[in-house]
Amino acid sequence: MAIGSIDAGHGGLDPGAVSSGIREADITLSVSDKLSDMLRADGHEIVETRVGDVSVGLDERIAIWTPRDLDFIVSVHCNSHDSDARGYEIWFQDGDDSSHELAKWINQEIAASFGGDMPNRGLKAGSPSSWTNWYTFQGHQPADVLVELGFLSNSLDRDLLASHLHGAWAMAVADGVRGYLAAQDSPFDPGITDYAKMINRQSVNERLIQIVQSVHSELLPPMKAEFDALHQQYADVIAGNRDLFDLDDARESHETG
DSSP states (O other): OOEEEEEEOOBTTBOOSEETTEEHHHHHHHHHHHHHHHHHHTTOEEEESOSSSOOOOHHHHHHHHTTSOOSEEEEEEEEOOSTTOOOEEEEEETTOHHHHHHHHHHHHHHHHHHTTTSOEEEEEEEOTTSSOOOGGGSSOSSEEEEEEEEETTSHHHHHHTSGGGHHHHHHHHHHHHHHHHHHHHOTTSOOOOHHHHHHHHHHHHHHHHHHHHHTGGGSOHHHHHHHHHHHHHHHHHHTTSSOOOOHHHHHHHHHHO
């Protein structure tokens, strides 16, 4: 099992970005707490830089990390600019392969969860020697990334950062960390996560449905009825009204129903 740190940006006297009464510090703490709980449930040891709305200086955060043999650091933030700027982005330590790899995994999982609703601004390299002089990138050994969840200054992004979606944000980042750690443990593994497998299966199911639709008029009545039932269940999955299902299970349910 790994040892990592989850860093909820800002806090206490430093609210971070504020828009329409919504504080960055509150969002980062909520998402970070959920993320920490998810990773602890996997058996990992997680060190949080703050566990409440308290002020924690940048030097204090670095002091928390420095004496520990950490495998990863994930710092959670929200962006702010003009009202037109949108999207999530993942920053990694310039020149550090492990940091870049962790950023890729997290970006992939956020894209799978929110890519249809929020622009993906991609991966960005940061370092203390540039304007991206963040405490996260102070030459630490572990894979360290800074996740910008979205722009509080944009109303659409702000809606996607509402409290009822904090669990989904935490799960996306957690899946990215899981994928990264699994790839380190199994260097020859293709690194396909369970979520990616579900997406692949969903694509295959969609193609099968398209094929059957093309010959729908030629099907016997019992086969039409079965297909229509499966098609409706699949439509429910796409609409988010039910979990992704296995075709065999769905067929068995229809036959015994």
